[in-house]
Amino acid sequence: MLSGAGYNAVNRLIMKAVNSKCTPVPNQAQARYIMIGGFLGAGKTTAVAKLAKRLSERGERVGLITNDQGQNLVDTAMLRSQGFATEEIPGGCFCCRFNSLVEAANKLTARTRPEVFIAEPVGSCTDLVATVTYPLRRLYGDNFTVAPVSVLADPIRALRVFGLEKGGSFSEKVLYIYKKQLEEADLIVISKCELLDDTRLEGLRQAIRGEFPEKEIMAVSARNGTNLDPWFERITSTEQGAHSAMNLDYQIYAEGEARLGWLNCTVELAAARAFDADDFLKQLASAIQTRLTAQSAEVAHLKMTLSPESGLGDIGVVNLVRNDFVPELSMRLEEPVESGQLLINLRAEAAPDLLAIAVREALATTASRFPTLDARLDHLEHFRPGKPTPTHRFESL
Ligand SMILES: Nc1nc2c(ncn2[C@@H]2O[C@H](COP(=O)(O)OP(=O)(O)OP(=O)(O)O)[C@@H](O)[C@H]2O)c(=O)[nH]1
């Protein structure tokens, strides 16, 4: 277990070394650091984009930081396509790559001097208060004001996790991570709230309050704007409180993360005759979904972007956040496409090999339905996330 006084003592000893290894963010006025967490598919990137747009429109400079266990991130492609300065930290979570997080902030500072950083951690990651926000405040407190940590919860997923409704879900150790994420939240944010009527929403609130009585709970919809004002006001104008970090069993956490299969890949698409890219994305997502459902592999998030070679930066994006839903286009490409790059990020509770087989088969089948389309798999990585070993862990401020 990576907790306890011993850990903190070691951290105090290495603080100086760390500071010398990682150049602090240039000391402008303190920048605000906002972290928006929550389980895979909860709506983090969508909310980050909304907040970034809101702040930019107010004339504030914003820098975004994305994070993933693998390379080639759909989230980075999505946020950059909307014109936001975005740095990514691939190949491990913020807590295990703390110095990379500070370096990412430095790079953004060198480019655009953001007044606000918005960071999205990996959706299977927890213990972010002890391993990210407290270290930031202790080691770089002169540079950052840290906002309360928001943890988003997809309401349909949450109704199942809290046993209020039936439907596909995850095994016990994955749910351990899910609940721990909520436990460490300063603000629990029920996302996509327009999906529930008042009765279901109130039932969910009560269930969350029953387990986490001290927590502030909000219900928002990034899609239709419900309650974004009070939430954004809270995280842009108040500071994270100081409380003891939660206890976490790193063995169960590691086992939970390892239950999730991870696949990231890039595919080069080329066709002699232009094809409907939105239709292609939806068909491909459905074909992957069908194969995973047949194997009882619960999808946490399947997301794909298609970036046309000859576009003006517009991209198509499709998402699927559970097996018994339909793939949704969250960004569309109105014009037919002749060539481009496809990014696929898939996280599901299944063996990584099974994910790779499902993606390869679905790609071949779907491409064959589009005359003259050639889909060449360029790069594919599939793995189970390794045991989290945070750079720092501070149990208090
Ligand atoms: N109905 C509805 N859907 C939403 C809302 N916000 C986000 N979504 C959808 O939820 C899906 C997942 O959204 P993302 O923002 O990519 O979720 P995420 O938490 O960043 O996912 P990961 O980075 O993979 O963990 C997408 O299809 C979004 O369009 C909302 O307010 N209402």
Ligand SMILES: [Mg+2]
């Ligand atoms: Mg995301």
